[in-house]
Amino acid sequence: MQANGGAVADEGEAKKTGWGTLGHQWITAIAALVTALTGAGFFVGRASAPSTPAQPAPVTATVTVTAGAAGGAPVSNGHAPPRSSPSNTPDAYFTGPVTFGSINLDLNPPAEGDENDIADHFGSDLFTAGESRMRVWIDDGVPGRDDCSRLAAADGTNQLDSLHAGSIVCGITAKGRPFRLTVRVSAASDLVTDAVVWNA
Incomplete structure (x- = not known):
């Protein structure tokens, strides 16, 4: 009788010990899974985030001033461009x-x-x-x-x-x-x- 009762007690102890061990493993596995999902979500979010648009290159303007006939000084009245003589208007x-x-x-x-x-x-x-x-x-x-x-x-x-x-x-x-x-x-x-x- 005692031998039987002792066997049942031993089984109960084995079950407790096995579940306790599995409980820690489950907690560790769930924590690892949460950490992995959080890390993956962070990197996926970073990969899908829009990148900063490239800034356009600055525009550079060149101004040419042609010397006037009198004394080589530039001619300008502030309203008209300097003289020119394009090829399609000879003379x-x-x-x-x-x-x-x-x-x-x-x-x-x-x-x-x-x-x-x-x-x-x-x-x-x-x-x-x-x-x-x-x-x-x-x-x-x-x-x-x-x-x-x-x-x-x-x-x-x-x-x-x-x-x-x-x-x-x-x-x-x-x-x-x-x-x-x-x-x-x-x-x-x-x-x-x-x-x-x-x-x-």
Whole structure:
């Protein structure tokens, strides 16, 4: 009887001892699993996080100033670019944008000058205060030096009205330089043109 009772007691002890040992193993295994999952979640989150966008490279601008004719000093009135003579306008004295007020096209770059200025009125009319003569080009195509010279010499006037974007004006300056003005902006406060002035 005692032997039997002793055997049952021994089994109970064995069960307790086995479960206690497994309990520690389970706790250790669960802790390891939680640690592994936490670590994996951290790295997956880092891998899927958006990377910082690359910063754009800074833009560098180069400005070239051309020396003027008198004494080699740069010519600038703060409104017009320095002179240029591109290959598609041979024999050009000046080519570039010109915004009217009162402008003398015999100066390079064109600027307010004297009684030979060409001035705008209401941003749509041009008139000359001196000997310059002008005429609107109405034929097809873009007129060249000789076209503008012939038109202005034959039928030039000192006043043109109702110019608009796209109008082409041919003329001759007081010093005999043929010119072409292509109107880009015609507004109440501005008459902006692309100008070509050829040598006389």
